[in-house]
Each structure stands twice: as C-alpha cells, then as structure tokens.
Ligand SMILES: Nc1ncnc2c1ncn2[C@@H]1O[C@H](COP(=O)(O)OP(=O)(O)OP(=O)(O)O)[C@@H](O)[C@H]1O
C-alpha cells in the first residue's frame with residue numbers, strides 16, 4: 001500500500017516536471033492533492049500553474065508577480081477596517097469539488113439561503129446549481145449552454161474559462177493579459193496575478209455584435225472559479241459585447257478573502273458593457289464573518305470612438321474595495337460608471353471609479369447611489385483626471401447617498417485633476433434620508449414599512465437599475481429589498 | 490362605520506385633540522370645518538395611524554373594531570384611506586408602480602389574489618380618464634414636480650382605485666382650479682355608496698356645494714363645538730369662525 005503510494009507520488013512529480021516545472025524550491029506537494037498546502041510561496045504558484053497545465057510563459061508571469069508582491073504592502077487608504085489578514089494562513093488552490101463531495105440535494109443546504117432563492121423567484125434547478133448541489137449531465141442548463149456555445153461559435157466569439165484560453169488561445173491572452181491592470185498595479189491585483197485560479201476569457205472579433213448577453217452563469221465550467229478570479233475581455237474593432245457577472249442569489253464561500261482582477265480592452269469603435277451583481281455573504285447581523293472583496297476592475301478604451309460602461313449592484317460582502325475604472329485613451333472614447341452600493345448591519349463599502357481622460361473629446365459619466373442602513377459605512381471614492389492632451393474632455397458626476405437610520409454613515413471623496421483648460425467637469429452630490437412622511441405615505445396606502453423602504457430605495461437607484469439588462473434588473477430590484485431587510489424597526 | 494368617543498391626542502407632549510366625539514354611519518358623508526391649527530389634520534393622522542400621535546384618552550371604533558391598535562398598513566387594507574393635505578413625493582418610483590404595489594399589498598393583506606400589471610394598468614387608466622389625469626402623469630415619479638392641484642387629483646384617483654370603506658379627505662379642494670374642483674367632486678360623489686363613509690375636511694363651503702354632506706362639524710381647539718346639517722356650512726361662511734366659536738362658548 002505504502003509502496004504503491006510512493007510510486008504514484010513519484011509519477012506525479014514526473015508529470016509535473018514534464019510540464020516544464022523545476023523543483024528547485026523544494027516542491028513537495030502531491031499534485032493529486034485537492035488543495036495546495038497552506039500558505040503562499042513560489043511552490044504554491046508553481047503548484048497552481050501545474051494544476052492548470054499552463055505554458056512556461058504563464059508560470060514565469062505568475063512568478064514575476066509573486067516576487068513583486070512579496071515587496072509590496074497592503075494598502076490602508078480606504079475607509080474600511082478589518083483584522084489584519086494572515087496571508088500564510090490561507091489556502092490558495094482547491095480543486096473544484098467532485099460530484100460526490102457536493103451536497104446531494106437541496107435538503108443539505110442552509111434553509112436561510114433557500115428562503116432567499118425563493119424570494120428571488122429562482123427556478124428549482126437553478127437553485128441547485130447555485131447552491132452547488134451535484135447535478136448530472138442531462139441538466140437543463142447544460143443543454144442551454146450548449147445551444148449558446150453553438151451560436152457563439154458561429155459568430156466567432158470566444159467565451160471560455162481563462163485557463164482554457166491560456167492553453168488554446170495563448171497568443172491572444174499573452175498579448176492582452178496585464179496590459180490594462182499591470183502585474184504591479186496594486187497589492188491585491190499583484191496577488192491575483194500570482195495565484196489566480198480561473199475566470200473568464202472573452203474575445204469578440206472585428207465588427208461582430210455578440211449575439212447574446214454573456215454571463216458566467218451560462219458557462220458550464222464556471223461553478224468553482226474560486227477566490228482569485230481573473231477576467232479578460234477583448235472587443236476587437238467595431239464589435240459589441242454585453243457581459244453579466246455574478247448573480248443575485250447569495251453565495252457562500254469558505255474563503256474569506258476575494259481578490260479578483262477584471263481587464264477590458266475596447267479597440268477602435270468597440271463597445272463593452274459590463275454589469276455586475278455582487279451578493280457574497282455579508283456576515284451576520286453582528287458583523288461576524290462575511291467576505292472581504294478586494295477587486296481591481298479596469299477598462300481600456302484603447303481605440304478611437306470606443307466605449308466602456310460599468311454597471312454594478314453591490315449588496316454583499318463584509319468589505320467591498322472596488323473601483324471599476326476607465327482609461328479613455330482613444331479620441332472620442334466614452335467611459336461610464338453606474339453604481340449601487342448597499343450596506344446594512346456592519347458592512348463596509350469603499351467603492352467608486354477612476355476616469356482617466358487621455359484622448360481628445362473623451363467623455364465620462366459617473367452615477368453613484370450609496371445606501372447605508374444599520375451600522376454600515378459607505379464611501380464613494382472617485383477620481384476624474386484630465387491629461388494635457390485631452391482637449392475638450394467632459395465629465396459628469398452625480399453621487400447620491402441615502403441613509404436609513406441614525407447609526408450608519410455615508411462619505412463622498414471625489415478627486416478632480418484637470419490639466420487641460422478646455423475640459424468641463426461637473427460634480428453633484430446629495431445626501432438624504434428616507435423621510436418619515438414618505439414611509440407614512442406608503443404605509444397609509446397599505447404598503448408595509450419594509451416593502452416601502454425597498455420601494456423608496458429602488459426609486460432612489462432607478463437611473464442605475466435602468467442600465468442593467470432587463471432580466472437582471474428585475475432580480476436586482478428584489479435584491480435591493482432583501483438586502484435591506486431588518487433595516488426598519 | 491366610525492365612532493370616535495372623547496378622543497384626546499397629544500403630539501410632542503402637547504395635547505391637540507381635547508375630547509373629540511364624532512360618529513359617522515355607513516353611507517354618510519360628513520364635513521369638518523375649523524380654523525387653522527384647530528386639529529383637523531391631527532384627527533386625520535390619528536385615524537390613519539401615524540406615528541407620534543399619542544392617544545391619551547378615548548376610543549375609536551371602526552366597523553365595531555378598535556382602530557387604535559392596528560398598524561397603518563393594516564388600516565389601509567381594511568379600507569381606511571386618507572387623502573393627505575400635503576401628498577408626499579417619492580423620487581424614482583413611477584405613479585403606476587406605486588399604485589400597483591399599494592393595491593397588491595392591500596389585496597395580499599386581505600387574502601385576495603394579486604392583480605397583474607396589465608390588470609392594474611386597465612383599472613388605473615379607466616379611473617384616470619374619469620378624473621382627467623393624463624396618462625403621462627402615471628409614468629412620472631409619484632408627486633415629483635406635480636402641481637398642487639395635480640397632487641390632489643392623484644389622491645382622489647387613488648381613492649377610486651383602492652375603493653376604501655372610509656375615505657378621509659384632508660383639504661383635497663385647496664389648490665384646485667374651478668374645473669378640477671368639479672372633477673374631483675364628481676369623483677368623490679361617484680364613490681358615494683351605502684357601504685362607504687366619507688369625512689371631508691375643508692375650509693370652503695364651495696366644495697360642499699358639489700359634495701353635499703349629511704352632517705357638518707365645526708372643530709375648534711381640539712373639540713367639536715357645533716354641528717348641524719349642510720346649512721351650517723353656509724352659516725359659517727356668512728358669519729365666520731370667530732362668531733360661531735363665541736356663540737358656542
Ligand atoms: N409635532 C408637533 N409638535 C407640536 N405641535 C404640533 C405638532 N404637529 C402639529 N402641531 C400643532 O397641532 C395643532 C393642530 O395642527 P393640525 O395640522 O391638526 O391643524 P389643522 O386644523 O389641520 O390646520 P390647517 O387648517 O392649517 O391645516 C397646530 O397648532 C400645530 O401647530
């Protein structure tokens with residue numbers, strides 16, 4: 001028995017070595033292990049790369065990132081407070097759960113989660129998928145996904161896990177990966193570059209209008225993308241794509257730290273619309289548990305007349321640190337940021353955007369709606385910067401904060417840097433409360449207080465909700481109500 | 490329908506209603522008139538269950554039930570409707586969405602089936618037409634940027650949609666032009682029914698030419714000091730509150 005194990009181990013090591021790995025750092029992990037050993041070292045990085053059967057260039061890229069990361073410090077400028085993260089006390093890779101390790105039916109899932117699924121009106125088979133219940137191959141969504149795949153193929157759109165793209169479309173990935181968010185961009189992005197587990201890759205060829213909304217949800221392999229997700233979307237000249245990330249259903253995850261990186265590249269005349277609904281576990285009413293979500297999202301309007309539009313609905317996570325941004329490099333390019341951030345109980349969100357105007361006649365628009373309830377803190381942080389070359393740049397920013405109750409906080413931190421006198425930058429900000437007379441008016445017409453709050457908040461967010469694709473918008477509206485449950489006495 | 494006995498109400502520790510007694514039978518329309526600050530709106534808020542209006546004494550029975558222990562939304566579901574003196578704006582929520590949400594919340598509370606979007610649209614359109622409320626207003630955010638008169642018309646439209654058992658109209662006539670006043674009065678009269686009662690608060694006898702009340706009550710300093718038939722409104726108009734209050738003292 002022991003001997004057989006030994007042989008297998010040796011074989012495994014050999015297999016890894018054949019992939020171009022060298023064990024010079026004392027790489028002792030069994031490749032068949034479900035998890036990388038605890039902690040972060042070059043070995044961990046090699047392990048992940050080997051697990052993914054990556055080419056050498058990718059490994060070197062990761063190792064470069066890891067070495068830089070070791071010299072970096074965790075940023076502390078955001079208005080969020082949390083216990084120091086011990087990076088050596090976590091796991092950085094876990095194999096996707098096999099069918100037999102998954103819950104076998106919905107009976108094994110936390111009833112609280114199931115209740116929320118019901119409120120959101122999610123069909124049963126989708127509930128199973130979301131809750132990670134083992135499902136067999138004749139599953140509905142699989143056949144749906146297959147139909148989608150065929151359609152996409154026909155249009156020439158590549159839409160696959162990034163690990164697959166690294167193997168099958170290496171040149172494309174290599175050409176664009178890290179060109180929007182450089183490896184050394186920031187502490188969390190660098191960490192992600194070293195250890196990212198999987199994510200999504202999209203390439204839309206020249207002149208193609210992607211025939212459907214792309215959503216990770218429909219990608220069969222997307223169930224366990226893990227805590228370090230990496231997304232790269234390239235819209236070639238004159239193309240259009242709308243991408244939906246995330247899900248309104250609450251997702252639990254054993255990993256507390258999430259550090260995703262999303263890079264978008266829009267070439268000449270291309271348009272990318274990126275919508276997110278983030279509803280990770282926010283922790284309980286007393287602020288225990290919950291995900292730390294440190295995300296780097298950036299889009300590069302690389303070509304003239306290109307457009308990138310971010311829409312986000314952030315309701316989950318204990319801590320959100322996230323600034324989807326646009327580099328308006330091409331002349332006449334357009335960047336947009338529409339955001340709803342809801343914090344309840346002890347949640348903290350520090351979110352906003354950066355619009356960097358480099359090209360002539362570039363335009364940007366920022367609409368941010370922050371809602372705080374309970375003891376939550378909600379910060380909008382934004383930067384609009386206009387470079388000397390950016391003649392006639394325009395920005396419009398509107399930041400509205402809504403407070404529910406007296407113990408929460410809203411903060412607005414807008415920075416403006418203009419180095420071109422022809423630029424025009426407008427900024428408007430409001431802070432309001434749900435007024436007692438509004439609540440009374442609603443209850444007098446028969447709407448219970450909690451539903452009234454949801455209605456009023458949805459009204460407050462309308463401009464942003466309207467940006468979401470139709471089906472997503474309906475779910476997001478319900479989600480707004482659910483996230484604020486318990487916020488009125 | 491409604492039986493108020495010796496009602497004392499304090500707001501912010503100050504007694505506003507001081508022993509008000511009033512009862513309205515099914516099918517009747519009563520008017521309350523009284524000087525500014527006499528407590529008319531306070532009475533309407535207490536009946537609707539607004540927070541901060543503390544009943545220190547007395548009782549309110551609605552269809553034989555103690556109204557005071559019910560939450561505002563419960564009262565609404567049970568048929569209590571208050572057309573407010575100052576309707577509230579709710580940005581971003583279209584009038585249609587609001588009406589649908591409210592109607593279905595009431596129905597749900599009563600254990601009735603909800604009406605789908607198409608059904609609500611049909612119902613609201615029909616009522617809106619009668620009140621000359623333009624379609625375009627239904628698509629706008631509730632009361633946001635509406636003129637004073639438009640807001641009042643929308644209150645009556647809601648009464649028409651919800652079909653309450655007890656409708657309290659707090660100065661619905663103020664801010665209306667002459668044509669709108671007639672339309673609103675028509676709308677209110679259309680609501681008259683044997684199983685419905687109305688309490689109309691107004692400063693002007695003119696409204697009562699259109700909505701002819703069964704009883705008129707004069708409220709002064711938190712008490713009903715005089716009541717009578719519809720001719721009392723004419724007397725008030727002719728002689729003024731001061732004289733009547735003096736007589737009553
Ligand atoms: N929160 C409050 N604290 C103290 N006093 C209040 C409060 N709210 C209302 N009042 C007082 O109660 C009295 C009655 O007010 P109410 O609004 O009921 O009068 P009204 O008869 O409706 O007057 P109007 O004809 O002007 O509408 C007024 O003197 C008012 O100032």
Ligand SMILES: [Mg+2]
Pocket residue numbers: 529530531574659660
């Ligand atoms: Mg009043």
